[in-house]
Amino acid sequence: xxxxxxxxxxxxxxxxxxxxxxxxxxxxxxxxxxxxxxxxxxxxxxxxxxxxxxxxxxxxxxxxxxxxxxxxxxxxxxxxxxxxxxxxxxxxxxxxxxxxxxxxxxxxxxxxxxxxxxxxxxxxxxxxxxxxxxxxxxxxxxxxxxxxxxxxxxxxxxxxxxxxxxxxxxxxxxxxxxxxxxxxxxxxxxxxxxxxxxxxxxxxxxxxxxxxxxxxxxxxxxxxxxxxxxxxxxxxxxxxxxxxxxxxxxxxxxxxxxxxxxxxxxxxxxxxxxxxxxxxxxxxxxxxxxxxxxxxxxxxxxxxxxxxxxxxxxxxxxxxxxxxxxxxxxxxxxxxxx
Numbered sequence: 001x002x003x004x005x006x007x008x009x010x011x012x013x014x015x016x017x018x019x020x021x022x023x024x025x026x027x028x029x030x031x032x033x034x035x036x037x038x039x040x041x042x043x044x045x046x047x048x049x050x051x052x053x054x055x056x057x058x059x060x061x062x063x064x065x066x067x068x069x070x071x072x073x074x075x076x077x078x079x080x081x082x083x084x085x086x087x088x089x090x091x092x093x094x095x096x097x098x099x100x101x102x103x104x105x106x107x108x109x110x111x112x113x114x115x116x117x118x119x120x121x122x123x124x125x126x127x128x129x130x131x132x133x134x135x136x137x138x139x140x141x142x143x144x145x146x147x148x149x150x151x152x153x154x155x156x157x158x159x160x161x162x163x164x165x166x167x168x169x170x171x172x173x174x175x176x177x178x179x180x181x182x183x184x185x186x187x188x189x190x191x192x193x194x195x196x197x198x199x200x201x202x203x204x205x206x207x208x209x210x211x212x213x214x215x216x217x218x219x220x221x222x223x224x225x226x227x228x229x230x231x232x233x234x235x236x237x238x239x240x241x242x243x244x245x246x247x248x249x250x251x252x253x254x255x256x257x258x259x260x261x262x263x264x265x266x267x268x269x270x271x272x273x274x275x276x277x278x279x280x281x282x283x284x285x286x287x288x289x290x291x292x293x294x295x296x297x298x299x300x301x302x303x304x305x306x307x308x309x310x311x312x313x314x315x316x317x318x319x320x321x322x323x324x325x326x327x328x329x330x331x332x333x334x335x336x337x338x
Contacts (some may be wrong), residue, residue: 022052056079073135076128077100108124123180125179197323204324206229249275255279
C-alpha cells in the first residue's frame with residue numbers, strides 16, 4: 001500500500017473522481033512482483049502510480065481498469081506463460097500472476113491513510129471471489145475488530161482467526177475468497193548526525209519507502225534546508241530523542257556524526273530497544289575504540305554484536321552517495337531477513 005498511498009492522497013485531494021486500483025493476488029514462478037503489489041491509475045491513464053509486474057502486463061491491466069471504471073464491476077485477471085494474452089503483453093519470463101482490478105474505495109482508503117499515519121497495524125480485507133454483491137467490498141480489521149470498510153455486518157464468519165504476516169488469499173465461509181493485505185507502519189530510518197552522508201542517505205531511504213528521522217543537536221547540521229523532505233528533525237541529544245521516539249522493531253538506527261559525544265549515547269539508547277538494524281559509521285579501528293568505550297559503559301558482548309560496523313555492504317564505496325547506497329542496501333537486506 002505504501003507504494004501508492006501518497007499518490008492516492010494527492011489525487012483525492014485534487015478532486016479526482018475516477019481512480020482504479022490493481023492488486024497482485026498471487027504469483028507463481030518468476031513473476032516480477034510479489035503478492036500485495038499495487039498500481040493505481042486515473043481514468044485514461046493520465047496519472048499512474050506503482051506497478052503490478054514491472055511493466056509486463058500494465059497495459060492490459062489499465063485496459064481492464066478502464067472497463068471497471070466504466071461499469072463499476074471489479075475484475076480478476078490472470079496472466080501466465082500459457083496465456084496468449086500474457087505473451088502479447090510481454091510476460092514471457094515464465095511467471096504467472098493474478099491481479100484484482102477495482103474502482104478505488106475512497107472511504108476505506110481514507111481510513112487506511114489515517115490508520116497508517118497513526119502507526120497502527122492490522123489488515124485490509126477485500127472480497128475477490130464470491131457473491132457478486134460482495135465482490136470488491138472491504139474491511140479494515142484490527143485485533144479481530146472491523147474498524148472501517150464497506151463489508152460491515154456481512155463480514156461475519158468470514159473474518160480470519162489471525163491476520164497472516166504476508167499478503168495472501170484466504171478461503172472464507174459461503175464460498176467467499178478474501179485477499180488479506182496486512183497493514184503495518186512503514187519502516188523507519190533514524191539518522192544520528194546530519195553529516196553529508198546523511199543527506200544522501202535520507203534521500204535514498206525516502207525513495208525506498210522509509211520514514212526518515214534526523215537527530216542532531218547541532219542545528220546547522222540537522223536543518224530543514226539540508227533535509228527538506230524528511231518526516232521529522234529532532235535537535236535534542238540522541239539518547240533523549242530516542243528515549244521519547246522509541247524506535248521499535250520496524251526501525252533502523254544509523255550513527256553518522258563521527259563524534260563519540262553524539263554517537264555513543266545514541267548507540268546505547270538504540271541497543272536498549274529492538275530496532276531491526278543498528279549501524280555505526282567508521283573504520284574498523286574507529287569501531288574497536290568505540291567498542292572499548294561501550295564495554296566500559298556496561299554494554300554486553302551480545303549487545304555489541306548487534307552493531308553493524310563498519311556500516312554498509314562492502315561495495316568499495318567512496319563518495320557520500322555511494323556510501324549511502326551501501327548503507328541502505330544493508331538496511332534493506334536486514335529488513336527482509338529479519
